[in-house]
Ligand SMILES: [Zn+2]
């Protein structure tokens with residue numbers, strides 16, 4: 001999947017107590033999730049694709065329930081664009097992801 005990188009992030013659900021970064025996996029099939037610079041998440045195993053704006057996240061830190069991120073937490077996630085760009089030396093991709101996530105955050109207001 002060109003332009004897609006493995007989705008390592010802390011949990012974007014507001015108030016979640018798990019602050020560790022982790023590789024997210026697809027609840028339906030267990031495959032690793034990837035992110036592209038348009039802020040879509042894609043499963044590397046079954047190929048399902050979701051907008052970050054419509055994705056729900058589950059982890060023990062917020063009680064193992066599917067919950068959606070808030071505008072603020074999406075905005076915070078835009079920092080991962082910079083992280084990924086540094087890791088993969090793909091600065092243009094990181095900047096595009098940051099812009100896409102900021103648009104998602106603004107669409108929540
Ligand atoms: Zn899947």
Ligand SMILES: [Zn+2]
Pocket residue numbers: 011012013016017018057058059060061062
């Ligand atoms: Zn969580």
